[in-house]
Amino acid sequence: MSTPPRRPALVALILVMGVGPFATDTYIAALPELQSTLETSATVAQLTLTAFIVGLAAGQLLIGPLSDSFGRRRLLLGCAVLFAALSAVCGLSPTGGVLVAARLLQGFVAGGGVALGRAVVTDTYRGDRAAATFGAISSVTFFGPVIAPAIGGAILAHGTWRTVFAALTVLGGLMALAVALGVTETLPPERRHPAGLRALGVRMADLARDGGFMRHVALQCLAGAGFFTYIGGSSFVLRSVYDLSPTQYTIIFASNAAGMAAFSLMFRALVVRAGAVRLRAVGITVSTLGAAGLPVVAVIGPETVPLAVPWALLCTVVAGMGFSIPATTALAQEAGRRAAGTASALQGGLTFLTAALVTPLTGVFGHDTLTPMAIAMSGFFAAAFLLMLVVSRDRRTDALETIHAHS
Template identity: 40%
Template sequence: MPETPPAGAAVREGPSGPPAPGRRPRRLPLVLILGSLTALGPLTIDLYLPALVEVSGDLHISQAVTQLTLTAFMAGIAVGQLVIGPLSDTLGRRRPLLTGLAVYVVAGFVCAVAPDPAVLIGMRLVQGLAGAAGIVIARAVVRDLYDGLGAARLLSSLMLVSGTAPILAPVLGAQLLRVTSWRGVFVVLTLLGLAVLTATAALLAETLPPAHRRPGGLASTLRTMRDLLRDGPFTGYLLTGSLGFAALFAYIAGSSFALQQVYGASPQTYSLLFALNSIGMVATGRLNGTVLLGRYPSHRILAGGLTALACASTTLVLLVTTTHAGLPWVAAALFLIACPVGMILPTTTALCLQRAPHTAGSASALLGTTQFLMGALAPALAGLGGHGTALPMAASVLGLALAAAVCFLALCRPWRAVPDPLAQ
């Protein structure tokens, strides 16, 4: 079990341990439902990306105003998790989740018929706030149903479902625009949200019993989050995973320009490389859940993932600064950067939630919001510097990878002779 946090910390209140096995749904439906809930937010972003140009022309707005439809959604997801996560600790998981999905469906429909940019931007904000319910509560449900190693394995399995969203969504969005308009894309998103809502209502029961719920109120929520952040290992896992997530976003933000403008990749080649890297990350997550976890201590797995990320990003910096390596070498280095994230994200998420068995909603909210905020800063880092070079992207990925490693060593102190935090 984890180290004992300071006296009075919220992360250790109440009875501990996994719930009775009889309350657990079958694993495959659970993976599909929770994976769909986790993927709905990213899918709402990526499926819409190919339609940005058409939105700008149809509504007669500038590119900057069109981008606000993305910014509003991202802001909604970040803020929504902070609200819905603690709320689910008070009311249970099912009511906030179903309410959020229902609001998402309504907001998606209004986006499809939006008469002007103001309505579209406002509804995208509402859609993000509501869509946050699926992301934050899915992680909390995992912690409700599984403890330690079981939670880590399930989180790794979820990457098989949620990880396919960034692979398929841009392609699907482009194909949809061949037969419909940008409004039709929102109709499809509305129908997807309705399908996820129906499946969740039918197949996912309440996972947080009343005895394990916490009193509500802003003051109680702030105290809970304060106690979580005072717990050194929790904050260490939080920052380690969020910085690893930001390193991935720095690669995503910078690779389009670097591979196409600097190394001459065609849009088709870039799409293929992006898909291969996403598949590599998903495959590593699957390997992490089925082979590594349980066979090796979680701290050793996390250290291995961070080391691989740092080595791959160092190699990329050397390639773009000291050699004239072509596209194949740079693409290989980017593939090796994406893969370790499949180990880092599910492992740090499980370790965070392990330290918060009865405040999993608040812990999940802090985790998700921190990841999205750091992910939002990563493109700015990757865009610093001059044009005509991939160095800003490579340097930002390396810097974030090293920062993640420093947080892990300084706050989690993995060399301590303690039992594996995820051991049952």
């Protein structure tokens, strides 16, 4: 019987799994400035965000399954080193096209780190203990959107969007150091799967046919679509409709992220008693109710409805994600434990691929009004809520809820 792998340093997992949101939110308030500096369109500026999200999806889909065959640690360290290098390339980009390409590759290695981090947790924890660990990581990484805009705002006050990427280069170096010192190999050779495209296709097909796994992925995709519509559109919409300064928008974005982090802290405290299934239901319900109010605000109009109302609704939407993200992550990984890297790839990759498709919606349909973003967000969360009601009738879900952690 093989020796159980040493549990990884939490700080290393926080860095590799939290770098994606941090690399997005640090410069999101600078998108209008980036557009002006590179003399490009709002759509291209938004594509720098979309490209990163596409990269996150692709990196998870490709690197996660590789780790089932070759192990986690070396791939994780390589992703961290490349993230630092590509962040430097982003900061030196002379045109919008070059920046979009660099962001795509930066997202690819960041996505690989996210998928590998989830797989490492699955290798070393089980059941509710794994859910609590995902909650602990989320409770810290969700503060990334709180801290990142503040850091980005401070950098923009004394530098430019290029300086933001210089800071991300330093972060990548710290991430590589944390992985080198704090993560040992968690997948021993005897537990690895055969390498090659055919074996990978067999593992992916096996999970894709597994309704118990895919229902969690579908829920995550729908809720993620609503969430990333907000991420991609709120900077342009709120600043345009309510004439906000970058600093004012940063305050709104950070406060909403703080609500998500607070809910994630509660998730960590409650999951062992309440179960991930129930807490996910609460989270999706809260987000759906918040999103449902946005079309009403859009119809009434900003000249009548003060900023505090859509701010509160958006905060409600984002806070609910503090329950639903770690819960769905834990449930999907538990259902796909037999190939943890491939399961991580599918759930994360498909979620971010969906996000990449919806992020440009407000740029395409207009950001001078709240209506496109409001309709998209409320529609996606309503679909997630309805799917949740359907799958909750499946008694197989209860089996996942009652799994307990093993030491």
